[in-house]
Amino acid sequence: MSVAPAATITYREAMRDAIRHALLADERVFLMGEDVGAYGGCFGVSRGLLAEFGPERIRDTPLSESAFVGAGIGAAMAGARPIVEVMTVNFCLLALDQIMNNAATITHMSGGQFAIPLVIRMTTGAGRQVAAQHSHSLEGWLAHIPGLKLLAPATLADARGMLAPALADPNPVLIFEHGSLYNLEGELSEAAEAVDIERAAVRRAGADVTLVAYGGTVPTALAAAETLAGEGVEAEVIDLRVLRPLDDRTVIESVVRTHRAVVVDEGWRSGSLAAEVSARIMEQAFYELDAPVARVCTAEVPLPYAHHMEQAALPQPEAVVAAVRRMTGEPER
Amino acid sequence: MSVAPAATITYREAMRDAIRHALLADERVFLMGEDVGAYGGCFGVSRGLLAEFGPERIRDTPLSESAFVGAGIGAAMAGARPIVEVMTVNFCLLALDQIMNNAATITHMSGGQFAIPLVIRMTTGAGRQVAAQHSHSLEGWLAHIPGLKLLAPATLADARGMLAPALADPNPVLIFEHGSLYNLEGELSEAAEAVDIERAAVRRAGADVTLVAYGGTVPTALAAAETLAGEGVEAEVIDLRVLRPLDDRTVIESVVRTHRAVVVDEGWRSGSLAAEVSARIMEQAFYELDAPVARVCTAEVPLPYAHHMEQAALPQPEAVVAAVRRMTGEPER
Amino acid sequence: MTATTAVDRRHGLELLRQMLLVRRFEEKCVELYSATKIRGFMHLYIGEEAVAVGVMQALTAEDAVVATYREHGHALVRGVSAASIMAEMYGKVEGCSRGRGGSMHLFDAATRFYGGNAIVGGGLPVAVGIALADKLAGRDRVTACFFGDGAVAEGEFHECLNLAALWSLPVLFVCENNRYAMGTALERYESETDLALKAAAYEMTAWSADGMDVVVVEEAAQRAAAEVRDGRRPCFLELRTYRFRAHSMYDPDLYRSKQEIEHWREHDPIPVLGDRLRAAGLLSDDDVAGLEREVAEEIEAAIAVAEAGSLEPVEELERFVYWEGEAP
């Protein structure tokens, strides 16, 4: 990746770095959201920023999701570069009118007169036993909305590198940080390079089957690939990275090589982004398929609190492995 | 269908009939929403009901979507049978937290202690040049949410027959009335029979291709089928009717007969219900397919005001016909 | 609040001209709607002209405006050309939103007219954000946010008043209280119908004024705008007005009495100002005839542009879903 000296860093720190650099690089940038200041961010991402940048640029908001998300839209239309933090995706439902009817719509509805260079960050995902109302994984579902761009950083490099291009983008960009990734640790070059926010990435090369994942399910897919490798099945793991506009080319190119695909998605199965990926493979690579595309998603239940029940509801590496086994066991046509 | 005397009736009148009968049949039933009373309902569905049933049971609400939808949830939990009208699906975004985090969740989250016999009615759909904020077709997208049931009456019989079973259902049921259907007119037996709210319906039998549609696209699919019949292609038209839980069996049985399918959906293409239908056909009937399942959906743009642009954005019979032609032209494998 | 200042002739005639322009423009829109030249939802401002005309007098070219779906008048008075508005309602590419927005979504970056928003209450957070950006950039500007009485019931109203007051943002909240939210009368949806009282819950200064007298409206708006500018904090202005026409072209208008409408027509803001000026000897029949002619010509010219306008090629459907080119 880079030649600059590398340091050990967590996903949380990488996000914080990215925000710091953005604040330092452009005075139009500010951060607002619930508890981003004095508390340091519900997940500690913005800890220290209030002290460094002050209350004008690190703004604690009231519990008023619709108002402060909408204020981010207006501020962006008027020339600012807001980073709005919605504490978790669960609460963005309260701001969805602003997101769909204003952020996603005004540029088009005004005939291209207003750009909306807004970034909205949210923590997403389940797995911490916080039960039904706090365990949604809605990013794949929100990718339905034209006019928005959606990003799901699943690596340290993306955690640090996606914010700058997102802020430079004249459109509303939603960044989803999976709660299970914040403590992800590893080496990352000191230089905060921006990464592209157009393409999916092949995280592991393999010729036998394509595993498509994003955000919190990338580690799941990689774990499954490890197991499969032990059985002599080489899985190619694709991290979508960008949920809208979807880079289906990278997916299709892989499927054309492997002839099989499993989509791993923490969203509920029906109407999941996994369904969209499956449909696109159907449309663009049907004759390349040796087996039907399979989906491993979250069970269609509100997430239960009990650990064993929650884990049973979520997509596990074992289920991915089983899906691949069924597929490779499948008689060729 | 029925032997009782038939009368000419509109979809609007059929809905009104259904509400009247529900109010007459069960004193726990009441209707609340914006302008359902004095105004007679934004689309005239509830005209006359305030005079007949009075302000306690026909309740005009303030412009407070989250509060009155949530109040419907609480009222249902406490033994009432509310019919909540959200004037149009566009405004349900303001109540989505209540719908997803309470209505869809509490029965499960409480370990099965509370039933939520709630009906929420909304007008949905585009086509009347009311522009981006008032032209959403979100019912297919909302079908992603476990714990809800979603209905899309596309016929007079369903317009009148779906409400009673929806109210009898101990779960939150959302009913989507497509704005373009209100003036649909036809004969309907005087007796308000309930219909099932589990199964999809074959609206037209055909052996060559399956057209899957719902709500506002059912007429589109039927029109396309007419044209195709003229070309000697017999299309089977399936009206999903129930968007969640999805009756995929009826779809699969049809595809097993026809070996080809086109899904027609007024939702935006990416992440549409059409994607889910395509993915399920992939999973359950892959080896039956002679061609990839195709989707005819709304272009991925906020709906424009100008008539020609709006029509260009929406799924048209011609596009369905073209998709079928491409498919039947496709070389068999 | 009643008017205390005398109006000079030039300004008086200008106020009258602006109200006449809005009135005649919309009367023409009704004809064009019946002629199916205009489609979709269309909401008329007829009867409420004094509000937009009076308030706009207090704004400078640098200030910003956020309006609702009932915004023909606001756009016209703000300086969006009648031609580009009419072309918009015709769905022509010459429209101020390229025909993509229609009657409810008039936009004009040049005059900082941030649109026609058709979600009740949906414009308030946007206005708060515009004011926040101006404040952060050290620009001394006011954002005027127009909304109806019905919007007061929405949660966003509450959230936005608190946010604007908490952060001392230069927003002028203008509540156009025409006593109805569609067919529901204020007292049937608000437990407390004195809307100016609501502002107290946010420690925000508020005034109520007669919205049928443009001179009174202007005076109240000047005071409020000055308070926002100099006090660097938001203010709330309730203007009591009435719509003479139905809510929209679809509304059978069954929820209010003919007498009530008649009563309010007696306070029609155009004759109210005319009489005031005549009484002060500032207005003659010739003046009125001249203004009517001037306004009629502007509207005819606008219609000509709209008629001659072109339809955007359908190939351009997917343009502007995302911003084209660099961020501004």
Added chain:
Amino acid sequence: MTATTAVDRRHGLELLRQMLLVRRFEEKCVELYSATKIRGFMHLYIGEEAVAVGVMQALTAEDAVVATYREHGHALVRGVSAASIMAEMYGKVEGCSRGRGGSMHLFDAATRFYGGNAIVGGGLPVAVGIALADKLAGRDRVTACFFGDGAVAEGEFHECLNLAALWSLPVLFVCENNRYAMGTALERYESETDLALKAAAYEMTAWSADGMDVVVVEEAAQRAAAEVRDGRRPCFLELRTYRFRAHSMYDPDLYRSKQEIEHWREHDPIPVLGDRLRAAGLLSDDDVAGLEREVAEEIEAAIAVAEAGSLEPVEELERFVYWEGEAP
């Protein structure tokens, strides 16, 4: 508001027992959380016990309760068994929500305890609806809706107060003002920090009271509940209190000073009541020892049930997504 009524010994001891039960129960929960028996988010009520205990005295078994994610105390005092609550936090099927809800989602139909809601403000519309159903059915009941100061900023608060007042619904809105929404102090997120004033915008009667003195709370709650019952209209009660512990088990608690916490600990509701009873000669050390023993036994028994409880078979995962059987 200060207490005017003298408390008799039996009632005084009962109030003390209930507060002790909540306090000791949660102190045990902290241990069990560290021992990883309890997981997920857990919010402690320690310091605020007088609010739930005082208010619940004013409710009958027919009344309904809606609470937040900080609801262990409300559930216990309402009469949900300590065992079923502890089992719930253990994720056992014996839990009051079968282990599906956890600490934030305690439910109990038997006591009309409509849950633990973890979306701030999310319970208010539900409470309004319960009261509406009771009113429509002619049932003379009160719905007590507990929420924090932070919820006041949410749009739903505004919508619900208006709706309840407009429709004269029997809702007792109980604002537990502990001066912080997570790490954000009230004055940093509300432009008007006198929360009782908010009710005036809806023509709703409101009281503020010292939430650290259970006798004062009970008195205020009795008055407010009577007003709701007899006046057949909603009331708003603000109880000024303080949480001694961090917001949740994840909170480093960096946003307030040790002195501030210490100051409030001096008003700990348990000693406050104890001293009051002692001063009146109604409480002895033996009484306290007896209550502590009683409470400790109840908690130990609850833990035993939770420990002995069983995990729901994963085959049952998809149960209860939809209601099983006929509508009740």
